[in-house]
Amino acid sequence: MVYELSQTFHFEAAHTLVREIDAASSKRIHGHTYHAEVTLRGVPDAASGMLMDLGFFRRELAVVQEMLDHHLLDEVAGLTKPTLEGLCAFIAEKLRAPLPLLASVKVWRATGDSCKLIVG
Ligand SMILES: Nc1nc2c(c(=O)[nH]1)N=C([C@H](O)[C@H](O)COP(=O)(O)OP(=O)(O)OP(=O)(O)O)CN2
Ligand SMILES: [Zn+2]
Numbered sequence: 001m002v003y004e005l006s007q008t009f010h011f012e013a014a015h016t017l018v019r020e021i022d023a024a025s026s027k028r029i030h031g032h033t034y035h036a037e038v039t040l041r042g043v044p045d046a047a048s049g050m051l052m053d054l055g056f057f058r059r060e061l062a063v064v065q066e067m068l069d070h071h072l073l074d075e076v077a078g079l080t081k082p083t084l085e086g087l088c089a090f091i092a093e094k095l096r097a098p099l100p101l102l103a104s105v106k107v108w109r110a111t112g113d114s115c116k117l118i119v120g
Contacts, residue, residue: 004103005051006039009061011069015082029072032109036061036091041103051101060098064091084108084115092119 011034017026038061040051073082079090087107095102096119108114
C-alpha cells in the first residue's frame, strides 16, 4: 500500500513584490509568516515500517527553514521569485536530493493564501 507522510515548518520572512495590482504597497519591504508542508509518498520499508523516520525528515526540513527564516526573500540565492509559487519551487529543489520520496510542497500564509507544488 502507498502512504503519504507529511511534516510542517514555518518561517518569518520579508520581501518586495512587483505586481500590477496593489503595486505600491507590494513594492515596499514587508513581512509574512509562512507555513510549509512537505509530503513524501511511497511504500514503507518492511523492516522499519516507515517511509522515513520523522527524525531524519525534520532534520532535512530544518536545513531549508534556516535558509528562509528571518531572511529578505529577494536576496535568497536560488529563489527566483519571492512568491508562494517561487517558495514551493525553492523548497522542492532543495529537498529533491535528500528526500527521494518527495511528492509535494505546500506553502501558505495565515491570511489563507496557499500554493501547492506537485513534484513530478
Ligand atoms: N500568485 C501569487 N499572487 C500573490 C502573491 C504570491 O505569492 N503569489 N503574493 C502576494 C504578496 O506577497 C502580498 O503581500 C499579499 O498581497 P495581498 O493579498 O494583496 O495583500 P493583503 O494586504 O490582502 O494581505 P497581506 O498578506 O497581509 O499582505 C500578492 N499576490
Ligand atoms: Zn507579500
